[in-house]
Amino acid sequence: MSQALLEIRQLDAFYGDFQALFDIDFQIAPQETVAVIGANGAGKSTLLKSMAGLVSSKGQVLSWNGAERGGWKAYEAVRAGVALVPEGRRLFASLSVEDNLKAGAYRQRKGYWTLERVFEIFPELIPKRNNPGSALSGGQQQMVAIGRALMANPDLMLCDEISLGLAPRIVKDIYLTLPRIREQGTALVIVEQDINQALAVSDRIYCIQEGRVSLTGAPADFSRQQIVDAYFGVRESAA
């Protein structure tokens, strides 16, 4: 494999005394799409936040384009080209849709994505552009959250549970935009509890169980049963 875009080696992450991640190895190549699946509380979001610099971890070894960037802060990650679509959308409530999107472009990284192009993939946001972010449907809020991350023109976009709380039809619509995002050369990490969506779009998967990687590889390499076992924690018979 060519040089990884982002690589994590032996990551441990803690919340106070609670250890959320144990010895995680992870990597993603430029333009690759990787799904991180696992049950609720398995540590998927923590892994994503560690990449984005929201969770700072002791002994974290993280490299970006081959350079050691362990312990970086969120704003440093954004400058380098990492954008996170946070779990639960987290739009700025008092800002209009347009201002939310523009806030994402604060660092002014050059690239394909502009306000017009975000509206192009999410046309239903256009009539809402002056509404506050809070006055939207869940699906529209998710579109703003994705658009806001795109406005940073990231090389790597991290999506935390973008299907959470949305109707299946809306989830499908949102997943239909992912190929358009990949076309622009953006690598994606998709964290989901819903395996089907994640497996369909990803080149490789990592299954996380209780803070450890329980399975990794291309989706086609595994049987449905192997994935389900790794997901729910049914260990293969003790050897």
Next chain:
Amino acid sequence: MIWVNAILQGILLGGLYALFAAGLSLMFGVMRFVNLAHGDFIIVAAYLTLGVCETLGVNPFLSVLLIVPVMGAAGYGLQRFLFNRVLGQDILPPVLVTFGLSIIIQNVLLDHYGANGKKVTVGALDTASVNIGGDLAIGSLPALTFLAAVTIISLIWFIFYRTSIGRILRATADDAEIVGLMGANNAHTFAIATMLATAVVAIAGGLFAMRTNFDPSAGPIRLLFAFESVIIGGMGSLWGTLAGGIALGIAQTVGGQIDPRFQLLAGHLIFLIILAVRPRGLFSRRMS
């Protein structure tokens, strides 16, 4: 006619109070930071204006323009290297630190300048006034102060609603953690907010020094006026702050017209009434 006059003077006084309040409101709005030394910052600006006037022999208005960048830079540094250290979930540490800072500032000023009242003179402008018909006249300096307040609040509005850093400041007020994901360094954003606040304080303190006597202990009551203006106008609303300042100013001048001893009390009473009837202020921005 004396009542019309009292209201008119109150409106103009409100301009000064709005200038006192703008910085306080801005810091609280962006980062929920209560600066108890705010009034003393105003007095520092007053002494700085006096000092620049006396040592450089320049016009007081030029002197104010000179101290704006100085106070702004000091505000940036203060936030970045002191206030940011105590900013967190708990509201108490910032209150304690700024309370301590307030005492330090008052004592340093007392030690350096003594307790005597000072004033910055603006020559003929001290007493100049414009007759606006009938028995009514407005003082030139109060009118200028009011004009400055409207201009500065417009400027802050422009920064907040028409610039990229302003958008980030508003976003920070909503959700400081997520702003990091926009690539903004909170330590820097907070410092920018305080820089704007202290730059406004520089102007407020300078105009205050031209208008009236001040001494090292004059800060806390200005802090109170600023607080009252912010609460009356509504937290987080820029134009509300101007309205709050005007309401407080009118209450004081009309109260003073009834009985000079009633002046300050009337202001506090209006504040208490607003707090009881509309606790979120006249123009409070809806918070989620």
